[in-house]
Amino acid sequence: METIWRLGSSGVPVCAPLQTNTEADVVVIGAGITGLTTALPLVEAGQRVVVLEARTVGGGVTGGSTGNLYTTLASGQAALCRKWGDEVSADVVWARSEAIDDIEALIRRFSIDCGFRRQSAYRLLIGDGQHSDRSLNDERDALCRAGLDIESAESPGLPFDSWGIRIPDQAQFNPLHYVQGLASALIGEGGVIHEQSPVRRVDAEEGVVETDTASIAARRIVFATHTPKGVSLLQAGMVVSREYAVAARLRNGEYPEGIFWLLDPFHSLRSYRHGDASYLVVVGEKHKTGEHVGDHYQLLREYLSNHFDVESFSHQWSAQQYNSPDGLPYIGRMHGHDNLYMATGFAADGLVWGALAGRLIADEILGHANPWQARFGSRRITPGKSALQYAKENVTVTKHLARDYLGTESIDSFEEIARGQARVATKNGEKLAIHRTEAGELKVLSAVCPHLKCIVHWNAPESTWDCPCHGSRFDTDGEVIEGPAYRPLSRAGGTG
Incomplete structure (x- = not known):
């Protein structure tokens, strides 16, 4: 990756x-x-x-990350405004605007070659509008009340029908x-x-x-x-998610310029140029960490192919997000x-x-x-604005603990694990994270996350062990990739 x-x-x-x-x-x-x-x-x-x-x-x-720099929030300003009100919403825009200016000043001061460019951001409906015009109008109103200059965007340069909002004077760079x-x-x-x-x-x-x-x-x-x-304590209220990115080369050479948030229900698009080559990047397929269904990279490749004339795919990667309560x-x-x-x-x-x-x-x-x-x-301390998410996340953690500890199937022999396969199973009373590489090497680790003892899950597209409780992630050797855990997954005995 x-x-x-x-x-x-x-x-x-x-x-x-x-x-x-x-x-x-x-x-x-x-x-x-x-x-x-x-x-x-x-x-x-x-x-x-x-x-x-x-x-x-x-x-x-x-x-x-995406390399996008913007004063609003990717999830939308309207939701923030509903929770916190106009004053806080305006403060967020102001503070984030100052931070982007600080980035630009450091780039100039130290002559950092990172492709920094001021660009517009777009929030768009496509096709027949799977989200209502009302949601877009709510966002327009929230952005205006937060002090942003916005414009209508009827033809933002995408090869399919789209319309919505343009927010000028945002930015992009190579992070x-x-x-x-x-x-x-x-x-x-x-x-x-x-x-x-x-x-x-x-x-x-x-x-x-x-x-x-x-x-x-x-x-x-x-x-x-x-x-x-x-x-x-803050970890108990965080929603921890993963989001995926795929980059592609196009046949026709027409790459859209700007930050594009497509409400379909949500994908993000941007272009990137390196040397004489241009690339189109799509971001999406967000899900809770440790809860994986399907091949998220393949879904993004299909998304790009359905909307653009793709010549080839070049890169794929992912990143983690922590949403505060x-x-x-x-x-x-x-x-x-x-x-x-x-x-x-x-x-x-x-x-x-x-x-x-x-x-x-x-x-x-x-x-x-x-x-x-x-x-x-x-x-x-904001109990009125955060208590519900704290309650939901603690219920989620409890469900994972109960299901994973009581529902993990038992195996008698590691011979059941085929090349390229991984699974969590119980052997001799121990919860194990078992992976056999394509070359046939067997790797057996404890499936118990050293952070707060939840059971890790296999993330097939990225070949990692991910904890669904608080977002710790580990490679196939057990080493910590990210998250709150200090220590690796411990090695288990008896790998014969």
């Missing part, structure tokens, strides 16, 4: 894994857009900052190239990045972060990991620990929220006033 953003990637200077114990003023866990946007102003203010990245710079959700540029700038300013350094433990009381090979003592610790590592991100100090900071609940809008979060957390650490700290603070 390879994202299109790696085309032409120049990488960053060598960032060796953490090998020796050290000290820092701030440890930032995660080298995506949130972590690097946090680290850069701290280093420039004279702080000793170490960034720990489990894989490579931008190799997580940032590198799996991986952008964060690689930020990483190079951070290193140039004296910051330190260690790649291939997954964090295994954080001791908030002692102010210590541990990897497999060393530890760092720090006054402040930032979880720029999309969701906090370990156990957090009250519809706004949580950014700032964590409950119970003044030295721990986090940013989560970005939904499908993480690039802009991540840029805003980085600035907010850096300002909070440096003691700088920021007008958005109260609005998006991670310690806010």
